[in-house]
Amino acid sequence: MVDSPEGFTGEGFFATSFDKVVGLARKNSIWPLPFATSCCGIEFMALMGSHYDLSRFGSERVGFSPRQCDLLMVMGTIAKKMGPIVKQVYLQMAEPRWVLAMGACASSGGIFDTYSVLQGIDQVVPVDVYVPGCPPRPEAVIDGFMKIQELVHNESLRRRNSDKYKLLLESYGIQ
Ligand code: SF4
Numbered sequence: 001m002v003d004s005p006e007g008f009t010g011e012g013f014f015a016t017s018f019d020k021v022v023g024l025a026r027k028n029s030i031w032p033l034p035f036a037t038s039c040c041g042i043e044f045m046a047l048m049g050s051h052y053d054l055s056r057f058g059s060e061r062v063g064f065s066p067r068q069c070d071l072l073m074v075m076g077t078i079a080k081k082m083g084p085i086v087k088q089v090y091l092q093m094a095e096p097r098w099v100l101a102m103g104a105c106a107s108s109g110g111i112f113d114t115y116s117v118l119q120g121i122d123q124v125v126p127v128d129v130y131v132p133g134c135p136p137r138p139e140a141v142i143d144g145f146m147k148i149q150e151l152v153h154n155e156s157l158r159r160r161n162s163d164k165y166k167l168l169l170e171s172y173g174i175q
Contacts, residue, residue: 002028019157026070026096027153028058030145033069035089037076040103043135044075052138057145066092071148072125075102075135077110078118090125091174095160098148099127102141104134126168 005024007016032054034044047054054060063069066089078086090099101121104110107130109119121127128151131144159165169175 022157023153023155027149030057030059030071030098030148030152031061031063031069032059032071032073033063033066033089033093035072035074035076035086037078037082038105040075040105040135043138043141044073044102047138047141052142054142054145057142057149059145066090067094069093070097072097072099073102074099074106074121077105077112078121079116080118081116083118083121083124086121087124087172096152096155098129098151099125100144100148101127101130102144103136104132107132110134124172126172 002024004014005016005020007014007020009015034041036044046052048060048062059071066072070093072086072090072093074086090097099121101107105112105117106121107127109117111134113119118124129144129147131140133140136144
């Protein structure tokens with residue numbers, strides 16, 4: 001059962017603000033897009049299985065069309081050649097969109113401090129939550145996912161139009 005948003009209650013009525021209702025609905029219906037390139041992807045499969053069951057959070061609908069998803073989950077080693085592809089997927093997602101970097105490789109390049117591996121996906125797209133670990137256990141990913149839910153729940157409806165957000169995107173060369 002989902003808690004109702006903050007507001008005023010009385011006999012026979014409940015009043016709250018529009019952004020709290022939108023935040024509540026968004027946070028409990030996040031559609032993830034898994035961008036998995038290596039071992040962390042296997043851990044993601046465990047996350048989606050019946051034992052950990054991400055569908056308990058309203059996110060059983062994993063999508064592979066960026067246009068239908070609002071959470072990009074990047075898991076695995078991202079080669080520098082793959083960087084532009086991650087960015088392209090991100091660009092194809094509609095706002096509002098969030099990004100979770102799962103595991104050491106996606107967050108920082110992990111143990112692969114080499115000429116060919118991107119040292120963190122935040123070099124190509126803005127990241128909202130980093131989940132450490134090699135690989136992180138599904139519990140850690142659930143914790144990261146709940147941090148995303150917190151962000152989604154509390155995000156102002158105007159954030160995406162703010163100068164700060166536009167500047168953030170511009171710093172990544174995104175208009
Ligand atoms: S963080 Fe570890 S488990 Fe995850 S993709 Fe990198 S090497 Fe594999």
